[in-house]
Amino acid sequence: MRMSWAILALTACSASSPVTPAKGTGGAGGASAPTDTGMSSTGGSGGASVPPIDATDLPAGDDAGGAGATGEVGDGPRDTAGESGLTGSCTGAIACDDFEGNATGAAPAMWTVDIRPAGTGTLQIDTTRAYSGTKSVHVTLVANRDHINSFITRPLSALPNNTLYGRMMMWVMATPARNVHWDNIRAQGFFPGTMTDGQYNYGGGPVPGDGGLFANYWTPSADCWKNSKTHMPLAQWNCIEWLYDGANNEMHYWLNGEELADMAVMQKGDGCIQGAGANNWRAPPFTKLSLGWYNAQSSPIPIDMWMDDVGIDTKRIGCPAPP
Secondary structure, three states: OOOOHHHHHHOOOOOOOOOOOOOOOOOHHHOOOOOOOOOEEEEOOOOOOOOOEEOOOOOOOOOOOOOOOOOEOOOOOOOOOOHHHOOOOOOOOOEEEOOOOOOOOOOOOOOEEEEEOOOOEEEEEEOOOOOOOOOEEEEEEOOOOOOEEEEEEEEEEOOHHHEEEEEEEEEEOOOOOOOOOEEEEEEEEEOOOOOOEEEEEEEEOOOOOOOOEEEEEEEOOEEEEEEOOOOOOOOOOEEEEEEEEOOOOEEEEEEOOEEOHHHOEEOOOOEEOOOOOOOOOOOOOOOEEEEEEEEOOOOOOOEEEEEEEEEEEOOOOOOOOOO
């Protein structure tokens, strides 16, 4: 039977290989997960592992320091005023990276590069364009391939209430056709006592979203969506902010400082293509964050995007000041 475009466009959403859980959080008895194969992974320093984004270890001294550092912004006063007093600076946040301390052509030192399958994309520091300074992360993916991604990733650890705020500046030349599901922001982990992966994703969506921005919830038994009427502005720097609230099973998204109400998820979205009762966006414990680009379906165009000024924290950071 011929499937509708709405179903066809979503059947392949986010079905990437699961991440390896932190030690002791695997299946019954804390068994370790199988190694995640089928990816080309290059660490920030010759493939070395990167430390987790850990809310129990906030910067508090000269631990990162400005130019010449490994991508982390130097220390400064931490904004504690809440959303009414946003500064837009991520200095002092759990993770704060302007990529200026990295060598051009190298992988970003604070992150691991995840390109899968190998040969379908690239990710490196480049000087073609930057929101601030002279450097950013340049991400590409080839056309006419499905289930491919080019991500920077970091493990997550000890997030209070299983909740994180994020901010990044993003430039994309063009987005895929309206029947392609793509993701930019993914937080994922295994549900306790299982080997079942769960994902909160923000990106862009297929029919019925008409190629607009899109929230996605994925587990092996659920593939759910929430569509926005807003489309990603192209060929310009956009400030993307998000909240993944795992304690309350909520997601929120801001574009250039304004929250998109039709991108907010409060326990459920618009619908699901798997399971009659699947529209329950129960968050896993978030143990991995991925930023970049994922195409679930085959895109007729290649992806060409840049990321800059990434910040992760336990409260909203806000957009950076104009350069």
